[in-house]
Amino acid sequence: MTTPTVGEHPHGFDDLVAANKRYAISFPHGFDGIAHQGVLILTCMDSRLEPLEMFGLRVGEAKILRTAGGRLTQPALAAMVMGVHKLKVNRILIVPHTLCAAASSTEAQLRDSISELSGVDAHGFTFGVDPDQMGRLREDVETVRTQPLIGPFAEVGGFLYNVETGLVDRIC
Ligand SMILES: [Zn+2]
Structure with a gap:
């Protein structure tokens, strides 16, 4: 095996495709x-989170949207509208979590950090991070609740998932 260059993984995708063949059995x-429980969950991409399992859900029961920090984005909002009107979603949970990297720095700090780590100028990039995690959550919940294509059709709640206990707290 040759030494991988920057950006290449030694396995490529082979290990994952092999695992998929076992999964398909x-x-x-x-x-x-x-969504058979009418549930849509917007949460963070963090690898510690199991969005279905944390709410006792199984495959087939919920829509899952994941972004950095669980922040609401325009594509996520569009997916919520589709979920509500085409896929029987009537409960939307927005679930950021404790110890989240997307809530541990400002946009400027993250741009500086990624520019420094990569050697590529990341200052024109928008990451959507914000240390005011609860403020952003309340704002995102309000945006979804007041969206005319969602608010009258689905209940919307904001929660915080604790990565150290597995418990969620209702915030708004
Ligand atoms: Zn996170």
Whole structure:
């Protein structure tokens, strides 16, 4: 095996594709695309989070949207509207978490940091991070609640997931 260059993984995607073949052996066939518990969860991409499991849900029961920090983005909002009107979503949970990297620096600090780490100028890039995690959560929940295509059709709640205990607290 040759030494990988920067940006290449020694396995490429081979280990993942091999794992998929094992997964497909016991694949649970027969689901449609409906959220059967009416649930949509917007949460962080953090690898410690299990969005279905944390709420006792299983495959087929919920829509999951993940962004850095669980922040609301325009594509996430569009997906919520589709979920509500096409896929039977009637409960939307926005769930950021404790010890989140997306809430540990300002936009300027993250731009500086990634520019320094990569050697590539990242100052024109928008990451959407913000240390005021609870302020952003309240703002995002309000944006979804007041969206005319969502507010009258679905309940919207803001929660904080504690990565050290596994518990969620209702914030708003
Ligand atoms: Zn996070």
